[in-house]
Amino acid sequence: MSWHVDEPILDLYASGTLGDPAVYSVEAHLVTCTRCRGELSTRVDESRLDRIWVGVRDRVDAPRAGIVERLLVQAGIPSHVVRLLMTTPSLRPSWVVSVAVSLAFAVLADRLVGAGALPFLVLAPLVPVVGIAAAFARPIDPVWEIGAATPLGGFRLTMIRAAAVLVLSVALAGVAALGLPEPGWTLVAWLLPSLGLTGLTLALSTTSAGMPNVAGAVAATWSVGVVLAEWLADQRLAAFDARGQVLLALIAVASIVVVVARRDAFERRVGA
Amino acid sequence: MNVTVEFTHLEKRYGRVRALDGVSCEVEPLVTGLLGPNGAGKTTLMRIAATVLAPDRGSVRLLGRDPSSATDRVEIRRRLGYMPQEPGFYRSFTTFAFVDYVAILKEMTDRASRHDEVRRVLTQVGLEDVANRKVKTLSGGMRRRLALAQALLGDPELLVLDEPTAGLDPEQRLRFRELISQLPLRTTVLLSTHQTEDVSALCERVIVLAGGEIRFDGTPPALAVTAGGRVWIADGRDDAALLAWRMGDGRYRHVGNPPPGATLVDPTIDDAYLLMVGDPSAQEGAAA
Numbered sequence: 144m145s146w147h148v149d150e151p152i153l154d155l156y157a158s159g160t161l162g163d164p165a166v167y168s169v170e171a172h173l174v175t176c177t178r179c180r181g182e183l184s185t186r187v188d189e190s191r192l193d194r195i196w197v198g199v200r201d202r203v204d205a206p207r208a209g210i211v212e213r214l215l216v217q218a219g220i221p222s223h224v225v226r227l228l229m230t231t232p233s234l235r236p237s238w239v240v241s242v243a244v245s246l247a248f249a250v251l252a253d254r255l256v257g258a259g260a261l262p263f264l265v266l267a268p269l270v271p272v273v274g275i276a277a278a279f280a281r282p283i284d285p286v287w288e289i290g291a292a293t294p295l296g297g298f299r300l301t302m303i304r305a306a307a308v309l310v311l312s313v314a315l316a317g318v319a320a321l322g323l324p325e326p327g328w329t330l331v332a333w334l335l336p337s338l339g340l341t342g343l344t345l346a347l348s349t350t351s352a353g354m355p356n357v358a359g360a361v362a363a364t365w366s367v368g369v370v371l372a373e374w375l376a377d378q379r380l381a382a383f384d385a386r387g388q389v390l391l392a393l394i395a396v397a398s399i400v401v402v403v404a405r406r407d408a409f410e411r412r413v414g415a
Numbered sequence: 416m417n418v419t420v421e422f423t424h425l426e427k428r429y430g431r432v433r434a435l436d437g438v439s440c441e442v443e444p445l446v447t448g449l450l451g452p453n454g455a456g457k458t459t460l461m462r463i464a465a466t467v468l469a470p471d472r473g474s475v476r477l478l479g480r481d482p483s484s485a486t487d488r489v490e491i492r493r494r495l496g497y498m499p500q501e502p503g504f505y506r507s508f509t510t511f512a513f514v515d516y517v518a519i520l521k522e523m524t525d526r527a528s529r530h531d532e533v534r535r536v537l538t539q540v541g542l543e544d545v546a547n548r549k550v551k552t553l554s555g556g557m558r559r560r561l562a563l564a565q566a567l568l569g570d571p572e573l574l575v576l577d578e579p580t581a582g583l584d585p586e587q588r589l590r591f592r593e594l595i596s597q598l599p600l601r602t603t604v605l606l607s608t609h610q611t612e613d614v615s616a617l618c619e620r621v622i623v624l625a626g627g628e629i630r631f632d633g634t635p636p637a638l639a640v641t642a643g644g645r646v647w648i649a650d651g652r653d654d655a656a657l658l659a660w661r662m663g664d665g666r667y668r669h670v671g672n673p674p675p676g677a678t679l680v681d682p683t684i685d686d687a688y689l690l691m692v693g694d695p696s697a698q699e700g701a702a703a
Binding site: 223 | 462465466485486488489492495501504511515516517519524530533534547562575
């Protein structure tokens with residue numbers, strides 16, 4: 144080798160303060176010069192190297208956040224909470240598409256048949272109920288058994304997922320409602336029922352009946368109840384009038400109280 | 416005696432099937448092997464130890480706490496690592512992302528320290544080079560090691576491993592033994608297995624479970640001794656034996672009631688286990 148890097152230049156390079164053109168020249172030389180590499184190794188701050196290495200390794204290994212994940216983090220949700228949400232079965236794209244299509248069909252039914260928004264108003268509050276049941280259905284969540292043995296896998300995970308499913312369901316239903324032929328008050332008539340039925344599902348799941356069974360019972364009771372209310376009152380959409388809205392609001396509030404009071408039930412064991 | 420796991424008169428039924436029938440034992444910070452045939456109740460007991468399943472009757476104490484109390488259950492889970500018999504994965508996740516997810520469930524919310532811990536356990540099980548590969552591309556043995564890695568997060572005091580070596584090749588099985596032997600001495604390891612070699616190589620204590628009942632509870636050498644006088648070698652096969660097979664030297668090794676004048680040999684854990692779960696008269700002897 145005909146020349147070697149001057150020691151002051153090596154010092155600047157080791158500290159990361161050498162200017163760009165000189166850096167390229169030094170690096171090209173280092174590739175072929177063992178002596179200069181040896182000199183450099185005595186000048187480098189090891190703790191700085193460790194920090195750089197950890198940063199590189201983390202960039203390579205760490206899970207890549209998708210666009211939805213990045214948006215949620217930017218919205219202020221802690222990154223570890225967002226990571227938990229990304230595994231919720233009923234927040235997967237396939238599920239979201241299925242829900243959107245179902246709601247769209249309900250709106251379409253009203254437009255084509257003139258059902259007075261009934262199909263949509265029955266379906267929309269059930270979307271979060273079914274979504275929450277799916278979020279915890281063992282056949283759908285393959286990691287349920289590992290999660291069940293962790294400290295966060297009970298009440299906190301349930302609430303995080305339930306809140307996310309509810310928010311997404313409300314957003315999808317809200318958009319779909321804009322397509323109703325005569326929106327009016329039906330634009331929001333499904334909202335309190337959504338909250339009430341979701342709360343009721345969570346509250347009843349604190350019993351030994353199990354989330355999927357409870358969700359099924361709530362869905363069936365709601366569907367039958369809407370039809371029954373209309374028949375008994377001889378009034379279109381009777382379940383969604385002022386009395387119905389107040390009742391479902393009270394159910395929502397009572398359910399929240401029950402869920403908080405019985406939060407220990409979410410730290411459940413199978414068969415308990 | 417520092418008891419970390421205590422089962423008292425545990426019973427568990429699935430319909431008409433009694434998975435556990437009055438199981439009682441105490442476990443210390445040792446490596447304890449749970450040996451038994453399919454349907455013995457091993458996985459049921461493992462799930463109870465991992466706070467995933469509740470018994471129908473009986474009491475459990477884990478790490479000094481009662482898992483029937485929700486508060487205690489959460490506290491136990493903070494100090495517990497569990498590898499199920501059939502672990503499920505999010506197949507589209509990378510190896511790193513999956514372990515990272517479980518680390519979050521174990522309340523490791525600081526990203527930097529969590530990622531350090533994830534790398535540590537992946538290195539422990541030899542999966543550091545496939546950290547970026549998706550789980551669905553991993554072989555069966557690698558997925559088993561991945562399941563083990565998530566159980567090791569946070570250096571748990573109680574490690575419940577259900578069939579940890581199933582599907583591992585001989586080298587991987589040896590590496591697993593090395594890993595277990597390097598765990599901190601305060602760790603209570605409860606592992607269920609079909610492999611008697613794992614028991615003899617790793618376990619300081621072995622519990623034989625069959626038909627929902629404990630048939631033996633002691634050290635591996637003591638288990639082998641229970642087959643004393645019931646293992647013999649002959650030039651030809653004796654059909655009266657419980658089991659007989661031809662060895663590499665052409666002679667037959669028999670397990671069962673030896674004929675008069677038989678050449679007895681020292682029994683192994685395999686012999687004792689076979690007699691214990693396959694021979695009714697041996698079961699009576701073990702219970703006595």
